[in-house]
Amino acid sequence: MLFLFFLIAIPEWTVGCYFAADNGLDYAVLDDMNELTSVGSTPSVTVVIQVDRLGKAERYFAQKDSLVLLQEIGDINSGDPETLKEFGRWxxxxxxxxxxxxxxxxxxxxxxxxxxxxxxxxFISIAGGxxxxxxxxxxxxxxxxxxVxxxxxxLMQMVEVAxxxxPFVDFMxxxxxxxxxxGFPYDKILLMLTSEPLVEIKAFSDSISSFYVQYCKKEGIDGQASSMKLVSFTNLLQSIKSLITLLRxxxxxxxxxxxxxxxxxxxxxxxxPPIPQNQYIDICHFAEIISEGDDEIASTAERVASLARTIMFSTHTGESLKNSRGLSVWFPYTYSEFLFNYLKYRKLVYAMTTEWEKFLFSYYGVPDTIPPMVPCPLPAEIFGNSYTIRWEASYDLTYISEYELEEIRDVQVVLQDGCEDFYNFDGEGFVVSAHLPHSGEGCFFTEGGWLVSKERFHKGSFSFFRHQRGGSLRILSSKDLVDWSEIAAFLDNTEWISETIDIDTESYVKIEFSGDNSWVYIDDISVLSFGDEEIVYRGMNNSYTVTDRPNGRYHYRVRAHDGSENMSEWSEIxxxxxxxxxxxxNYPNPxxxxxxxxxxxxxDGWLSIFTVSGNLAREFEVKKEHDHIFWDxxxxxGRNVASGIYICRLRSGNLSFLFKIACVR
Incomplete structure (x- = not known):
């Protein structure tokens, strides 16, 4: 049932609460909803709630001492970003x-x-991008x-989240x-807002932090919260970037x-109490400690700390949090923790802006044995019979030393499988799921199992999409279904990602997944066979231009090398x-x-050669496609023609070409 409230005047504030409690927090959300109704909406402040609890979701209008049901929206997935977007549209x-x-x-x-x-x-949540x-x-x-x-x-008050x-939020x-x-005390927050609807937004935002910390103190718990003015955040980001450059x-x-x-x-x-081995640190406190030196790093660190103080209001209670300044950052204590997560981390705006993860890698001081990321192909730019092949710049924790481009001839599609049945594979533990397909209506899913191709694949490539949470995904090959060799292995990721693996010899392919409390979706499997291969380019550019190619289809793949002699896998075709x-x-000419x-x-067509006066000198029947003939x-x-210019006319179907050649005796 849906009730629409038509308001005569636009209120000063709307408080929109997105309560995702279908995950073991059902008991806690009821307390917070009671806190909201202890104050309720006023003519100046509208309070609405979307709450997802134990398989059902509802929308409410919060008024003093009661909730008015606006809409029953059924079993939704609050971990889907589209659900949060829809709440915003509402x-x-x-x-x-x-x-x-x-x-x-x-x-x-x-x-x-x-x-x-x-x-x-x-098991889905909203993260990063x-x-x-x-x-x-x-x-x-x-x-x-x-x-606000x-x-x-x-753990959400992080520089990575901010x-x-x-760009879309004034205060966080x-x-x-x-x-x-x-959680946060919604009765106190709402009471302040309804009592002073024209309150300065910074003062309101800062008060939310203070109310929470006071609540923690009352409950005897060390607590910390902060309010951050994001309209000035870009200056802080740039100062952190300058500091990271020096740290590296x-x-x-x-x-x-x-x-x-x-x-x-x-x-x-x-x-x-926290311990040094924790992965999240206070970046502002970190900068303060570094600023105690007397070099350029120290002065730049002081600028970071100073800028943070101008945009941050931070408060805390308890000895264990005495050095919290209001903004944390990921800084794993060990290299193994870094290695497990850096591939996901590099996609964050913070990482792309500051290259923080590259500083972390240099901080651990380990040899670089990590290959570059596989280059991602972009659509070719075609102009007539010439074209430019392009690919996105590859990512590496140090630097890219060169790209290697290979042309592949006689590419054939061997298999295209939408993963909606097991026609091409045998195995155990996998099912066809309609829950989260990459395309179509289904995909393979398992929490532990294996699949083996029913046919052997020729030399070429094996491509697929995966969406993986935890566990270990392995791809293996075998000539006889007895002796298996691992050809690739993958860890978890938070989104669908494409993978391409080389098949060096004719073999069966096995997909194997294992792990505790983990799962993987597999979709859109594609297998190609290759003929001859030739390296056509090595260099630093991430593009390559080819000229004067005849009508036809051409196939390439690219890989990246870094300065430590590591090499990525080949890209998609x-x-x-x-x-x-x-x-x-013609050649030579003359x-x-x-x-x-x-x-x-x-x-098939005809090539006619005329003198400049229009007399036919010679005529050839020519076969279709790209070829050549020899004119003696x-x-x-059978007589030698005289020196001079000759006009050639080539006809094929609706096509007709005229061109000149010269004979010199």
Missing amino acids: LGMYFSAEHYLLVVWDHGNGWEKKGICYEGSS EFREAIKSISSSLGKNID LLLDAC SEVY VGSEQLVPDF SDPQNSLIRSARDSVQTFNFATLP LKVAITSYLSPY FNEGTYIVYDIPE GRNED
Whole structure:
């Protein structure tokens, strides 16, 4: 049942609460909803709630001492960014206001794969770029930036999270540490807003942090929260980038290591006290410690700390959090922790802007044995019978030394499988699932199992899409179904990703997955066979131009090398289709004893050679496609033609070409 509220005047504030509680937090969300109704909406403040609980979701209008049901929306997935976007569209359509407080409530995990809004039934959550796109969509639906974004979830007040949302949010409130089940005190927050609807937004945002910390103190728990003014965040990002550039030039500096050991950290699994081995540290406190030196690094670090203080209001209670400054960053204590997560991390706006993960890699001081990322092909630019092959610049933790481009001939599609049945594979533990296909209506899914191709594949490539949570995914090959060799292995990722693997010899292919509390989806399997291969380019450019190619299809693949002699896997196949035909030409030109005439035509045709006066000198029947003939310089009577210019006419179907050749005796 849906009730629409038509308001005579636009209220000063709309408070939109996105409560994702279908994950074991059902008991806690009821307390927070009671806190909201203890104050309720007023003419100046509209409070609406979308709550997802144990398989059902509902939308409410919060009034004093009661909830008015607006809509029953069934079993939704609050961990799907599209669900959060739809909530924003609903707010913008029915609850316009001068200002907006958006509450996103649930389990939180900072920037990492679980992000925020963890859906217990599907294991899906909103993280990284997905969260950015959702907040961007909500801002668009509201027609303005979100005034205050409150992340009532653990570990979310991170520089990585702020980097994703700062263009669309004015103030962001959250905690660097774990948030207890009681969360933020919505009664106090709402009471302030309803009492002072014209309150300065910064003062309101800062007060939310203070209310939470006071709540923690009352409950006897060490707590921390901060409010950050994101309209000035880009300056902080640039200062951090400058600091990282200097840190990368001297990553083994003893002051850096000392700072890492003594910096404020935030516990990942339990409430304080924190320990140095925690993966999240306070970046502002880290900068303060480094600024105690007397070099350029120290002065740049001081600028980071100073800028942070100008845009941040941070408060805490308890000795264990005394050095919290309001903004954390990922800094794994060990290289193995870094190695497990850096591939996902590099896709964050913060990483792309500052290259923080490259500093971390240099900090650990380990040999570079990590290959570059596989280059991603881009559509070719075709102009007539020439084209430019392009690919995205590859990623490496150090630097790319060169690209290697290979042309492949006689490429044939051996298999294209939509993974909606087991026609091409045998195995155990896999099922066809309609839950999360990459395309079509189904895909392979398993929490542990294997699949083996029913046929042997020729030399070529094996490609597929995967969406993996934890576990180990292995691809193996065998000539006889007895002795298996691993040809690739993959760890988890938070989105569908394409993988391409070389098949060096004729063999069967096996997909094998194992792990605890983990799963993988597999979709859109494609197998190609290759003929001859030739390296046509080596260099630093991520493009390559080919000229004067005849009508036909051409296939390439590219891989990247880094400065430590590591090499990526080959990319997906880059396909180029030339639909026009080359103009004919001859060589040598001019000629004496004879000349080769090269042509490119769709059908069998005729090549006629005329004198400049229009007399036919010689005529040839020519076969279709790209080929050549040899003219010995004689006419139809077998006599040598005289020196001079000759006009050639080539006809094939609807095509006709005219060109000149010269004979010099």
